[in-house]
Amino acid sequence: MKLETLKADLVERLGLEEAIKLAGKKTVPVHKHTFWYFWGGISLFSFLIQVVTGILLMVYYRPGPEAYESVRQITYQIQFGWLIRSVHNWSANFFLFSVFVHMFSVFLMKAYRRPREVGWYSGIALLLLGLTFGFSGYLLPMDELSFFATKVGMEIPNAVPIIGPPIANLLRGGLEVNEFTVQRFFALHVVILPLLYMPLLGLHLWMVQKHGNAAPPSEEAKEPSQRKTMPFFPNFVAQDLGVWLIVLNLISLLAALFPWQLGPQADPLAAAPEGIHPEWYFMSQFAMLKLIGRMIPGLAGEAAAMTLFTLGLVLWALIPVFDKDKTNTKRSRQVLYFGIFVILVLLSTTFMGFVI
Amino acid sequence: MKDEQEMVLTDPSSPSSPEDVSRRKFLQTGVFGACAVYIGAIGYPVFRYLNSPVEASQLASAVKEVTLDKANELAVGTALMFKFGTSPALLIHHADGSWVAMSAVCTHMGCTVKFDEGAKKITCACHGGVFDAATGENISGPPPRPLERYDVKVNDANVVVTKIS
Numbered sequence: 180m181k182l183e184t185l186k187a188d189l190v191e192r193l194g195l196e197e198a199i200k201l202a203g204k205k206t207v208p209v210h211k212h213t214f215w216y217f218w219g220g221i222s223l224f225s226f227l228i229q230v231v232t233g234i235l236l237m238v239y240y241r242p243g244p245e246a247y248e249s250v251r252q253i254t255y256q257i258q259f260g261w262l263i264r265s266v267h268n269w270s271a272n273f274f275l276f277s278v279f280v281h282m283f284s285v286f287l288m289k290a291y292r293r294p295r296e297v298g299w300y301s302g303i304a305l306l307l308l309g310l311t312f313g314f315s316g317y318l319l320p321m322d323e324l325s326f327f328a329t330k331v332g333m334e335i336p337n338a339v340p341i342i343g344p345p346i347a348n349l350l351r352g353g354l355e356v357n358e359f360t361v362q363r364f365f366a367l368h369v370v371i372l373p374l375l376y377m378p379l380l381g382l383h384l385w386m387v388q389k390h391g392n393a394a395p396p397s398e399e400a401k402e403p404s405q406r407k408t409m410p411f412f413p414n415f416v417a418q419d420l421g422v423w424l425i426v427l428n429l430i431s432l433l434a435a436l437f438p439w440q441l442g443p444q445a446d447p448l449a450a451a452p453e454g455i456h457p458e459w460y461f462m463s464q465f466a467m468l469k470l471i472g473r474m475i476p477g478l479a480g481e482a483a484a485m486t487l488f489t490l491g492l493v494l495w496a497l498i499p500v501f502d503k504d505k506t507n508t509k510r511s512r513q514v515l516y517f518g519i520f521v522i523l524v525l526l527s528t529t530f531m532g533f534v535i
Numbered sequence: 536m537k538d539e540q541e542m543v544l545t546d547p548s549s550p551s552s553p554e555d556v557s558r559r560k561f562l563q564t565g566v567f568g569a570c571a572v573y574i575g576a577i578g579y580p581v582f583r584y585l586n587s588p589v590e591a592s593q594l595a596s597a598v599k600e601v602t603l604d605k606a607n608e609l610a611v612g613t614a615l616m617f618k619f620g621t622s623p624a625l626l627i628h629h630a631d632g633s634w635v636a637m638s639a640v641c642t643h644m645g646c647t648v649k650f651d652e653g654a655k656k657i658t659c660a661c662h663g664g665v666f667d668a669a670t671g672e673n674i675s676g677p678p679p680r681p682l683e684r685y686d687v688k689v690n691d692a693n694v695v696v697t698k699i700s
Contacts, residue, residue: 235584257587259580 205411215284225274232267242365250320265434290393296499298386315368326445466532596620606694614650638683
C-alpha cells in the first residue's frame with residue numbers, strides 16, 4: 180500500500196501523467212515490414228553498450244604517449260580487459276551497421292516525409308557523428324593500423340583548398356599523427372562527440388514518440404479499418420527488449436569468440452603494411468577514391484571523388500525537400516530510383532574495396 | 536455433464552484459477568532467474584575488470600621481506616623511507632646505534648608519518664599523532680594503536696627488513 184502511494188506521489192511530482200498517457204495511446208503499425216522498426220532500437224541499444232563499455236575502458240586507458248601501452252595492458256593484463264575492449268569494438272561495428280539498416284529502411288518506407296523531416300535530418304547528423312565516433316576511436320589504441328588509418332583519413336580535410344591544411348594540422352596537433360593527435364581524438368571521442376550526440380539523440384527519439392512509426396505507402400493506401408496496430412506499451416516494448424537480448428547475446432558471442440586484436444605499436448618510420456584497408460564503413464569512400472584515382476590521376480581525381488561523395492551526401496540529406504507529399508508522384512519515384520542507385524553504389528563499392 | 540464441461544472451458548480464463556497462478560509463478564521465477572543469470576554474467580567480468588589492480592596490489596602487499604641495498608650506510612640519527620610491499624615504511628638508525636623498522640602508515644587515519652630527528656619521535660602531520668621512535672608505541676594524539684614493527688637485520692652491504700609473523 181505504501182509503495183502504491185509512493186508511486187502515485189512520484190507520478191504527480193515528476194509530471195509523469197503526460198508520458199504515461201502518451202505511452203498508453205501510442206501504437207505501432209503491424210504489417211509485413213514491421214521487422215524493420217526494430218533497427219532504430221537496435222542502434223540505440225548498441226549505442227548504450229558503447230557508453231557503458233566506453234566508460235569502463237576509460238578506467239584504464241591513458242591517452243597521449245602511453246596510449247598503446249595502456250591498451251596493451253587492458254588487452255593482456257587487466258582481468259577481462261580483452262572482453263570489454265572486444266565488446267566495445269564489436270558493438271561499434273554493430274552500431275554503425277544497424278544505423279545503416281535503420282536509415283535505408285526509413286528511406287524505403289518513406290518515413291522521411293512530412294511530418295517526420297526533423298527525424299530524418301537529425302538521423303543524418305547522428306550518422307555523421309557516429310562515423311566520427313568510429314574514426315576518432317579507431318586511433319586511440321595507437322597501433323600500426325590506427326596510425327595509418329588516421330594518417331590517410333587526415334588527407335581528406337588536407338585536400339580541401341586553402342583552409343584544408345590548417346584544419347588538418349589543428350585536428351592532428353602537428354604535421355604528422357603523434358601523441359597530441361591521440362590526446363585530441365580522445366577528447367573528441369569521449370567529450371565533444373557525446374555532448375553533440377546526446378541532445379540530438381534526445382531530439383531524434385522525441386520525434387519518434389511525437390509522430391510515431393511511419394507506415395510504408397502500401398499500408399497508407401489501405402483503408403484505416405484494414406490497418407493493424409499493436410500497443411507500443413507493453414507489446415512493442417516487450418518485443419524490442421527481446422530483440423535487444425538477442426543483440427546482446429550476439430555481440431557477447433562475437434566478442435568472446437573473435438576477440439579484437441591489438442597490432443604492433445605505431446612506428447612513424449615503418450612502411451604501411453601490405454593490404455591495409457579501412458573499416459567496412461569507410462570502404463565505399465576508399466574504393467571510390469581508388470577507382471576515380473585510376474581514371475583521373477593525381478590531385479584532380481581525389482578532388483573529383485570527394486566532390487562526388489559530398490554532393491551525394493547533400494542530396495541524400497535533402498531527400499525530404501524533394502519528396503514531401505504523401506501521394507506517389509513522379510518526384511517520389513525519382514527519389515526512390517536515386518535511393519536505390521545510392522544503395523547499389525554503396526554496396527558495390529564496399530564490395531570492390533575488399534577485392535581491389 | 537454439460538455443466539461440468541462449461542466449467543472446464545471457462546475456468547482457465549479466470550485469473551484466480553490455481554493453474555493460472557502456478558503458470559504465472561513459474562514464468563515469474565523463470566524471468567527472475569534469467570535476469571539473475573545475466574546480471575551475474577555481466578557483473579562478474581565487470582567486477583574482475585575493475586578489481587584487477589586491487590588483485591595486483593594485494594599480491595604486491597603480500598611481501599614478507601624487503602632488502603634495502605646500501606641502507607647499512609645510513610647515518611646515525613637519521614631515517615630512511617622505503618616501500619614495504621605497497622605501503623611506506625621507516626628505517627631508523629638511532630643515535631645509540633640500534634636499528635628500528637616500522638610501518639609509516641599512521642594507525643589513526645592512514646597518513647604517512649615522519650621521523651622527527653630533533654625530537655627523536657615519530658609524528659603525523661595530519662592530526663598530531665606522536666609515536667615512540669624506538670618502539671612505535673602511540674604516545675599522544677588520536678592514534679589508537681602502535682605502528683607495526685618489523686624485524687631488522689643489518690648486513691655488510693644491505694639491510695633486510697622482515698615482517699614479524
